[in-house]
Amino acid sequence: MLRSLYSGVSGMRGFQNKLDVIGNNIANVNTIGFKMGRVMFKDILSQTVGGVTAPGENQGGVNAKQVGLGVAIGSIDTIHTPGSAQTTNVSTDLRIDGDGFFAVKASTDQETPYLTRAGNFTIDANRDLVTSDGMYVMNFGGTDKISLPVEITAFTIGQDGRIIGIDNNGASTITDFQIGVVKITNPSGLEKIGGNLYRTNSNSDVNPTPDVVAPNDAALGTGSIVSGQLEMSNVDLTSEFTEMIIAQRGFQSNSRIITTSDEILQEIVNLKH
Secondary structure (H helix, E strand, O other): OOHHHHHHHHHHHHHHHHHHHHHHHHHOOOOOOOOOEEEEEEEOOOEEEEOOEOOOOOOOOEOOEEEOOOEEEEEEEEOOOOOOEEEOOOOOEEEEEOOOEEEEEOOOOOOOOEEEOOOEOEEOOOOEEEOOOOOEEEEOOOOOEOEOOOOOOEEEEOOOOEEEEEOOOOOEEEEEEEEOEEOOOOHHHOEEEEOOEEEOOOOOOOOOOOOOEOOOOOOOOOOEEEEOEEEOOOOOHHHHHHHHHHHHHHHHHHHHHHHHHHHHHHHHHHHHO
8 A cells, every 4th residue: 555645544534633722722712721732743764775884994874764754742831931920919820920730620529629820719709719719729838728817808929929918907917828839840730620720740840739839039939919800811822823725735645645646546456458
């Protein structure tokens, strides 16, 4: 069978995956804290049809003759560049200006927190700081949820994540709560699990259960907390539509390779007549 037939099939599969990733990026263009994906290709092992001849005393060298066997997906990367800031003036809307992720847990008994860049938090009926799905936002240290004391009637959140409360008398006081963040060595290695959440693994960080540390720490390299703003998606529609055109033309070109290979096979079959 013609090698070009299988090369064309591998090319169509690769560009289909690329279109899937582009479609997901465009669908999440307005998703809070979303990080775009990127597909990278690599060639499949080439078949050697002629070996190498080393140069001799009276003869020049001959290069190897190789025929490529198609393309494969090299990687599907998550690009963790910062998204645009959207000002909401809501005190519980938080944005990390720099590196780091918010740590959230579905329950206080959960050992390893989930990570997110989406800071659209709210205060529930128990006065706990939670995500839109009801997960607890974790305190510095990662062991406690953040609960506002009853006497606090209003509050602000500083760049270091500390919550400054205002009581009934209008006096401000620094509470014991400080929003924690997690610094990941390899953010692209995080696993997306949906709901704007990431899960750590053995390739995202040496410690599968990373420490929840303080924001705005120069020594740790964590970003500062900006209250009243949200981080938007980092998807660039101009780039995505350009890549979509390239993927579409690549898919069409590979389908043409399959059609042409089929026509050649038909000619070979007809040789017996």
